[in-house]
Amino acid sequence: MGRKWLYWFEELKTTDNDLVGKKCANLGEMTRIGMRIPPGFAISIEGYERFMAETGAGEEIRRFVEEHKDHLKEVKAQIQASQKIRTIIESKEMPADMREELFQFYDQLKEKAGGKELSVAVRSSGAVSMPGQMESYLNVRRRESVLQKVIQVWGSAFTTRAIAFRLEKGMAMDKAPIGIAVLKMVEAKSAGVVLTVLPTIGDTSKVVVEGNWGLGESVVSGEINPDQFIMDKETGEVESTISRKTKMVIYHDKGTIMVDVPREMQEKSCVDPEELKEIVRIAKKVEDHFECPQDMEWVLDQSQTSPDNLYWVQARPAKFSKVKEKEAEYLAELMTRMFKF
């Protein structure tokens, strides 16, 4: 057996960025500060490197790049190379011992989650994430599919940009700082985001919670009009806007699907006052911990009751929004990431 390459989130913290990538390190940190996150584990960057070495994919990519390096200055060739490299990676079988270890973790996760049918999200956890990179696969069932998605996420590290960058810098083609998070998908009653700042005017005395029935994707993507609750951090006073929610996202087969919300639920608030209070309480706590406004994603499990039904899947400094001001911050963020690659 090789070195450790799988970690439970509870074993990780912020400074493990280089070990498991940013998302996993962040999830680990979230457990440390008392946020309930869906049970799951991280695949380290070393796991990726071991796969590349043991399957020969790394060598094959090196050879491919060596042979084509005279042409790889052109973007078109880089786009093709990106596809070719993904194909090389996806054509490889997971080495037997790695497969065995991954299954052990998966089975333990299943136990942790109650032993029943388990559905997971497989998300990339790069040290840096840039537009154009595959982020995640949702609602993955069965261990074989998990295996396959893990390999696909590894392949997705080879974006056109990544290839051009490595060529320019003379960096090894088969190295990529990519980790993976495998986490249980919560049976969502409702889900959404919370911002500990009013993004339109930057008012940090307020917390904004937005949510919809079903999975959080419909809120994050901005496709529907969600319920909105603006709470004053000091007084706890709430301003609620209950929207007519006609669509929601639910699990379907191997992925997710958008469906109609049953008529009787359309104009009902998707969180009750107790749940709202708990969401805001944790959000404020996280903001205090990181000392900056947070943009967090929450899910309420339909099989549990408040406050045990609240799960967190993301916490990051607040910056993603469609308003102009936020666009500037997003650009600043992209510029920052550029130095990291």
Add this chain to the structure above:
Amino acid sequence: MKVYDVVPGLEFEPERDFAQSPAWFLDGTHSVPPWTPMFGWFWINFCRHGMQYGAEKLSLPTVHGWDWRFHKGGGYLTLLLVKSEEEKQRREVEFRKAILPFIENYDGLWGGYVQEILGRYENLKALDLDKATNIELLDNFEETINTCRRMWEIHMYMMYGTYTAYILFENMCRELAGIDDTSPLFHNLVSGFDNKVFQVDRLLWEFSKKAQEDGLANIFLEAKPTEIQARLEETAKGKEFMKAFMAFMNEDGWRMQRMSEMNLPTWVEDPTPALVNVKQFLQKGGGFNLDEERGKITQKRKEAEKEVLAKVPQEQRGWFERLMVLAQKSGIFSEEHDHYLDLYTHAMMRRSALGLGRRFAQKGALDDSEDIFFIIPDEVRRAGLNPDQFDLRYIVDRRKAEWQEWQKTPNPPAFLKEGFDLDMAMGVLVQSMDPIALKVVVGSMPQVRPELKADLYGTCGSPGVAEGPARVILNEDELHLVEEGDILVAASTSPSWTPVFSMIKGVVVDRGASLSHAAIVGREYGIPVVMNVFEGTAKIKTGQKLKVDANMGVVFILDK
């Protein structure tokens, strides 16, 4: 034996400097041929200060700016890397905030600095140097030193921020639109913009029209360059013309003939280079190319913008478009900063130093006013208030002899510690992620395609194909030799070269990246530019017939 330093504290010293960094690169663009001691002192001290100031003010995550050393008139530089991961993370947090002004209010930021620095120049120029007291003269010189220092702060802060945005745009174009900075579509995206340097060219063209109307064209066409001014002064009309021309020079002629040196006259002192530009416009005849080209190029840009935006996913378009606008400003900044910052400040340095030089010569501290360029500010201060009490000529004698020696043997392109080679050194440079190193020092490497059977392989700086006779120009003094229809071949170009772009059909430069002068100006004039051919000035001879195909990035010598 050397008994004193030109740049105290920053002379290259292998033993100590290799302990700090294994590789020091010669700044070949600015310090070949070797600098005079005074200019070297200014550059090494303040370019160095400016780069570190810019990197620190922005809190660049990977680099603290550059360190510089002086060696025999050459500037040698190395990167100051951020060493620990913790420090990088701390700097990222600060950088994210520090870069925002560039995104939110670029024009306000740059415009504000232009006003600030122009205000400083006006203050410096307000003193009549020949009537001033010794105290005022020295004071003016000290203020010039401060202005130079401030100029480099603005210069490098703006350059780091601007290039960071530009590099992100290149990256995102590659990722989201599938084009890179050598593709004609990319070039169309960043052309069709006016800037101060073009505005000055336009005024020069207007003077050529005026010369025509005033019946002065023949003087321009017949007289030798150095005699144009004197011949004009012989006639009443010509006198009027020169009066207007000198007023224009006083406004916009504060630039050096050689961009990074102070021992040649400014246009204000000697308008010959500017008058030669007027002559070239007269020889060429017709309208101002830029006006003719601008409309077409602007139209092309708008089409290119639409085409590229259509390739970007809907939800990413907001920030992408904003980034595009920012990248488009990079070209404007790249050109304008030379005019407002480097060239103007160096002209101010020359003005102030010569004022002191004249006083020192009158009082016997120096033999000749221009000998001032062979002493450094500390030595100027020694004699500053009482120049009749000090004799600085022995310093000048020794320095001048040294300086003449420097001219004889070129400085090596790099100093490398034993066991460290140039490839390793370049590796460190690119991995630093330093935006200026990436855009100015490294550039895209040419792709050699033997099947094209070209004589030189480079990258596309501005698209197009052209044929014509080669004109190899090694320095600014030879620019008057350029003729209509030539293909200009040079090591690189700078703003003082801009006017000849209206006459030529194409450009080949040894080094350059998409934000180099030749590329930006070539795009605005709609002529092909092939860059980074490395050996253009070595392989091509004036008069040889060339075909340049910038779309393919190649040059053919048709009559070898």
